[in-house]
Amino acid sequence: IVTLNTLINGLCLEGRVSEAVELVDRMVEMRHKPDLIMLNTLINGLCLKGKVYEAMVLIDRMMENGCQPDAVTYGPVLCIMCKSGKTALALDFLRKMEKGKIKLGVVQYSIVIDSLCKDGRFDDALNLFKEMEMKGIKADVFTYSSLIGGFCNDGRWNDGAQLLRDMITRKITPNVVTFNSLIDSFVKEGKLLEAKQLYDEMIQRGISPDTITYNSLIDGFCKENRLDEANKMIDLMVIKGCNPD
């Protein structure tokens, strides 16, 4: 069943949900019940294809069949709501899940925290963050990267830097995405000196820059008409074993 689900997930990630659904249907015809993980996989696939309605129908059907959805089931649903600009609805939905018997995890909170940041609702984002931690759910590198990226894109670099220090103090290790967010926020404001300093700092911390890191920096140099430096960055990324894409 694990093997089959690996295949189903692969189809879903390639956007071939209908084939995934067919596989599960065939399995049901052979009187094998799909388990929660497999249904969650399908629901994610449907959401990725924008078929939210079908995902919701599937959730209803699984409940009728005595299979209770869990937090993972609703992750993709929250995500779709957020990505379609309905953060308030997602927050509502999160509240309903809290009241229900579904044990939320850091992923569900982080999805909404990220969306609040993207909407510029930083106080709400921080409040939800605190609320989550008060419930004993510890923020992780995703949660912090969302907050840091959000603050920095809004020009609030001091707040972003403070959050970076916080996470390091708490032994939540920043990763390449955390730094890429920071770097790109500086690049977008033409603050290439700061961006380059962060590039050096990530290397000092043992984090390898990736293609996205270099793309951001190259973009920054290009937009400032510093094409020689942009070219040098391309050479540098190749030297460092990073493929231009």
Place this chain on the structure above:
RNA sequence: UUUGAUUGCUCGG
């Protein structure tokens, strides 16, 4: 085995 964070351009809203 299933859910969340970072980069370009164009067009549309």
